[in-house]
Every structure is written in structure tokens, then in C-alpha cells.
Amino acid sequence: MSSDPVTPTNEAPRAIVAGHGDFAAGLVSAVQQITGRGDRLIPVAVKQLSVEAIEQLLRDRMLEAHVRVIFTDLQAGSCTMASRRILRGMDDAVLIAGANLPTLLDFVFAEGRPAPEAARHAAERGRAAISVHGAGA
């Protein structure tokens, strides 16, 4: 079984990716494989943590890495709930819930923009990237 380790390129991370199971590690691995820019993202796994522990973990990661953008998987997910609590005290931070791979790909290439602005743009790109084919579509 091969893996796609994220090789550091000395670029500072610009966002956290968090979600259920191995969602974050999987997406960041995919970003790395496609672009080589996986190190712009910090994957965070929150398996079996309480809401309070999730909030503390995400807050700590944000402060350690000086990032103000969080991508999460599910509108109703614990990571999204915890992130919204964190954002309540951070006026300059952005949460993108329901992120997908096209969202993150757009984000890691938008290095000329402030991260929150890049995140908003990436969200629109990710929303537009869903398409349906076949079976009468």
C-alpha cells in the first residue's frame, strides 16, 4: 500500500481541515498528490472527542499555526459546531462548512490573496464543481 506523505516546502499553512473519520487526512493527501501543496493545510482528526475537546483542539491548532481559516466536512458536524463557537471570538476568521476537494485545490493556489478571501472564493469554486452525469441528468 503506498501513501502520499506531505513533504514540507517551508510554506506556512494557511488553513485547518477538520471532519469525521479520516476526512481531513484524506483530502490533504489528495491535495498533496495533485498539487504538491498539501503543507498549506493542517489536517485535524477529532475521533471520539467531546465537543469541548474538539473546540480546544481546533483553537490550539489555529493559534499555533496563526491561521484564520477552517474547512469542515458537514454543516451538522461537531467540527463545524466547534468552529462556529471559535469564530464567535475571531472577527477575522472564516469557516467553510461542506468543503470538498475542488474547494481545497482552489484555496491552495490562491496564495496572492488573504486567506479568508481565498477561502470564500474557494467555497464558490467547490460549490460549482459538483456535477451530475448519466441516468437522465
Add this chain to the structure above:
Amino acid sequence: MSILLYRIDDRLIHGQVVVGWGQPLDIEFIVLVDDVVAASDWEQELYRMGVPPEMELYFHSAASAVEALPGYRADGRRGLVLTGDIDTMRRLVDGGGIDAVNLGGIHAKAGRSPRMRYVFLSPDEEASLRNLAAQGVTITAQDVPNARPVALNEVLAGVEP
């Protein structure tokens, strides 16, 4: 009876509840019982944004939920009652009409010991669950519908299925 599940889950509204249980059971409304959330418009808005538009979400304190539950049971729609801790569920059980409780997530914190990967209990919480069982309430741990329901005696024995 229109309440299909009485669940204790300290994450309250989250993916397992809304999607994991909500979709297969075709849940049409959730009654979230929590004194803190019931007293905070901000908390209620936070959780309201976590449920799909076709699902209603009602908020109650433990005291008001005891009064309101008979009405929800008479509701023709399919519902789920959610508390964030054992003590709140115990107060609902004391109000009558609950014969089974689902342990969905009671996570690690100071004073609790691990019993399953998603159930951690303090001695007082363990005693409270034993008391509920002694009242005739069937208590099982089951995080998602396709997992095996784990009986309370297995949970307390720390036997991970």
C-alpha cells in the same frame, strides 16, 4: 408512539444524530433538551443551522421538556429526543413514558473512566444508569444504527464489541 429514539449524546446535534440516525429513521423533528441551550438564543441558532430545513428542531429545558413530552409523543410525526447528559435524561425518565434510552456519546473528561470508545462514565453516572435500569428502562449503547446495541451490563464491564 412518535418518539423513535431517546438519546444521550454530549455533542447534541451532529452528524451521527442528524444524518446517521435521522435519515434511516426518517426523523421529522428533534427535541433538544438542555438547560444551557434552552436559555441561549445564540446556542439555539447554532444548532438550528446544523439540521436540514425539512427537520424541525425544538428546544426545552429539562423541566419544560417533562411537561411537553406527552404532546410530542402524540405528534403524528417521527421524532427523536436528545439530551447532552445522563442526569437530564434521568429527569425525563422520572417524568414517565420512556422505556428505552440510547447511549450515543459520553466522551472523556475528568473523573470519567472509559467503558467503550464513545462511552466514558464517572462513578455517579454509572450509578445513575444502574438506577434507570432498575426502574425498568432498557439502556443500550449504539452510536450508529448499523452498530450492535450493547447492553448496559456489557458497557459497564467495559467490553468493546
